[in-house]
Amino acid sequence: MTTTLPTTPAASVRRHGHSTVPRSAAMLIMGVSTVYFLLPLWWLFVGATKSREQFTDTQPLWFADLHLFDNVRELVTYRDGVFLRWILNSVAYTGGAALLGTLLAAMCGYALAKYRFPGREVIFNVVLSGVLVPATALALPLFLIFSKMHATNTFWAVFLPSLVNPFGVYLARVYATAGVPDGLLEAARIDGSGEIRTFFTISAKLMSPALVTIFLFHFVAVWNNFLLPLIMLSDERLFPVTLGLYSWNTQVNQVPELRGLVIVGSLISIAPLAVAFLLLQRFWRTGISTGAVK
Amino acid sequence: MTQVATPPQAPESAARRNRRPTRYTRAIALFVAPFGVLFALFYLVPIVYAIVQSLYVVQRTGTYGPAREVFGGLAQYRLVFSxxxxxxxxxxxxxxxxxxxxxxxxxxxxxxxxxxxxxxxxxxxxxxxxxxxxxxxxxxxxxxxxxxxxxxxxxxxxxxxxxxxxxxxxxxxxxxxxxxxxxxxxxxxxxxxxxxxxxxxxxxxxxxxxxxxxxxxxxxxxxxxxxxxxxxxxxxxxxxxxxxxxxxxxxxxxxxxxxxxxxxxxxxxxxxxxxxxxxxxxxxxxxxxxxxxxxxxxxxxxxxxxx
Structure with a gap:
């Protein structure tokens, strides 16, 4: 592609020696980007530690008197601890749906990759076009169906639809095709292991980087889902934390003390996802390229 | 791209293989069915249901009469496009x-x-x-x-x-x-x-x-x-x-x-x-x-x- 001219080692050394300018420029861009991405979170953190008066009167980017614990106490006791309930709801909706959903997607994707059976391609293509159907387009018809069964405004109305993750099936199939050798499955069969047992003891382990990726994608999607709970739920005791914070935020103009609660609540609502990301970061990086490169 | 690499086989054995009934049917069903059922219930049914619902209009007899849904063809879509x-x-x-x-x-x-x-x-x-x-x-x-x-x-x-x-x-x-x-x-x-x-x-x-x-x-x-x-x-x-x-x-x-x-x-x-x-x-x-x-x-x- 490029014409090959013999270069001396000296030339290449010189080039490296002169790279201080691009190096500083690169670090400058990195630094500015870091400020852009982290400053809002810093502001939120600082704001959450302030009392109501100091929130408006003091320098927004630096601490005043430490009020964080009082703020948290006010938050979790406000209206009989409804905020804690929202957090628990979110964990139940999200953790439950992501765990179960990942398992279901993994089994389906694995079967599509490792077995030949009639209808295999049809199933895969239908599921794949499911990826292109925006989840929000389903929220309204789901609401209509659940209301026919008098099941709106229940835990299940949000939980059950959240289990389905077609992109997870796609990722699981791609990864099982590449990561689970047929020979190994054959060997397991000769050893007398049943198909189901082989999946849980051998294949699932081999697929674990992909499973973590699927789990995290799914976790984020459900944690961030807004339209479905917004349409389905009217009882605030069933709200996930995002919907709860949203409802408080709409009342800030009438009930000014809610503003402080919204700030502290926002900070706390970010924590579970941040922790999950940090813990699973290593897996998540190796797995994410599976979906992108193919 | 995602085709499974099958071991090289003589053509006639491949053909025979295609006619042979699928193996591991029970395992396959167990793997595919849970996701498949939920996907059908919460993806396919809502899509069909939304299309059906969009073809109906609500009619009332008089201003305060009982509402009932009647087939309206593409009436709703006319409203959408205008x-x-x-x-x-x-x-x-x-x-x-x-x-x-x-x-x-x-x-x-x-x-x-x-x-x-x-x-x-x-x-x-x-x-x-x-x-x-x-x-x-x-x-x-x-x-x-x-x-x-x-x-x-x-x-x-x-x-x-x-x-x-x-x-x-x-x-x-x-x-x-x-x-x-x-x-x-x-x-x-x-x-x-x-x-x-x-x-x-x-x-x-x-x-x-x-x-x-x-x-x-x-x-x-x-x-x-x-x-x-x-x-x-x-x-x-x-x-x-x-x-x-x-x-x-x-x-x-x-x-x-x-x-x-x-x-x-x-x-x-x-x-x-x-x-x-x-x-x-x-x-x-x-x-x-x-x-x-x-x-x-x-x-x-x-x-x-x-x-």
Whole structure:
């Protein structure tokens, strides 16, 4: 592609020696980007530690008197601890749906990759076009169906639809095709292991980087889902934390003390996802390229 | 691409194999059925149901008479296509996407290339720092930025006192900034993972030949990560047309955001009235528009020789 001219080692050394300018420029861009991405979170953190008066009167980017614990106490006791309930709801909706959903997607994707059976391609293509159907387009018809069964405004109305993750099936199939050798499955069969047992003891382990990726994608999607709970739920005791914070935020103009609660609540609502990301970061990086490169 | 590599077989044994009944039927059913049933119930049935609902109209005998649903053919779709605010909101989202998606993905690509260039020390830290906003739910990100844009609270006073970031002219781009802030790191990570998967031999030779880093990035790295860029673009197109949480939150901060500001907000406000049949028709049209756009994008990039 490029014409090959013999270069001396000296030339290449010189080039490296002169790279201080691009190096500083690169670090400058990195630094500015870091400020852009982290400053809002810093502001939120600082704001959450302030009392109501100091929130408006003091320098927004630096601490005043430490009020964080009082703020948290006010938050979790406000209206009989409804905020804690929202957090628990979110964990139940999200953790439950992501765990179960990942398992279901993994089994389906694995079967599509490792077995030949009639209808295999049809199933895969239908599921794949499911990826292109925006989840929000389903929220309204789901609401209509659940209301026919008098099941709106229940835990299940949000939980059950959240289990389905077609992109997870796609990722699981791609990864099982590449990561689970047929020979190994054959060997397991000769050893007398049943198909189901082989999946849980051998294949699932081999697929674990992909499973973590699927789990995290799914976790984020459900944690961030807004339209479905917004349409389905009217009882605030069933709200996930995002919907709860949203409802408080709409009342800030009438009930000014809610503003402080919204700030502290926002900070706390970010924590579970941040922790999950940090813990699973290593897996998540190796797995994410599976979906992108193919 | 995803075809299973079958061991080489004589043709006649392959043919016999096809006629043989499927093995492990029970295991396959056990693997596929749980997802399959839920997918049918919560994906396929709602789609069909939305289409059916959109073909009905509510009729009343007199003003206060009992309502009943009768088949109305494409009556709801006539309403959808003559609904100015809805198409206004679709146009608004197309303008939004035409600016925000390239800016966001350009930033993501630039940061990924810089991280991969060998010019940056502390890569682990930067990767995490850029990715953290993705852990912030859209609602929370919008609440946070909403406060940051508000003139009386913001640490950005020099900016907010000269430009009203929440006025009718600017609020769309203020929302675009929120979406960009959340998703740059996520897209960067996808592109960066693809960059890491390129074997270094691919550009070591070019480097020895004296090609600059910029040239290597442009001629070697970017073409090789094109599949990742296409994937992130498709997801971004889908995401843009579905925008709901951020603008819905911004209604508390700016009176310029109406209840029909984005297509999904129209669907939601129609269902709150309630006019379910019309809302269903909106949903169907929106899903189709999204599907056609992302599909068209995939096809054009494929035709141009990109995978």
């Amino acid at each position: 609904d100015g605010p809805f198409w206004g909101s679709v146009g608004r989202m197309l303008a939004f996407g035409a600016v925000q998606v390239p800016v966001m993905l350009g930033l993501a690509l630039a940061l990924a290339l810089l991280l991969d260039s060998g010019l940056v020390t502390g890569r682990r830290f930067f990767r995490l720092a850029f990715f953290v906003p993705y852990a912030v739910p859209g609602v929370v990100a919008a609440i946070m930025w909403g406060f940051l844009y508000s003139p009386n609270l913001s640490p950005l006073k020099p900016i907010t006192s000269t430009v009203d970031l929440l006025s009718a002219d600017t609020v769309l781009w203020s929302i675009a900034n929120v979406v960009t802030w959340v998703y740059v790191g996520y897209n960067m990570l996808i592109i960066y993972s693809a960059l890491m998967a390129i074997p270094t031999e691919m550009y070591e030779a070019a480097h020895l030949d004296g090609a600059s880093r910029l040239r290597i990035a442009w001629s070697i790295k970017i073409p090789l990560v094109m599949p990742a860029i296409v994937l992130t673009t498709v997801f971004s197109i889908i995401g843009t047309l579905q925008l709901l949480a951020e603008p819905q939150v911004f209604r508390s901060f700016s009176s310029a955001v109406s209840s029909t500001y984005t297509p999904n907000m129209t669907v939601f406000s129609m269902s709150a009235i309630p006019n379910f049949n019309l809302a269903a028709a909106f949903s169907v049209v929106l899903a189709l528009t999204t599907f056609v756009l992302s599909f068209a994008f995939l096809k054009t990039t494929q035709r141009r020789g990109m995978p």
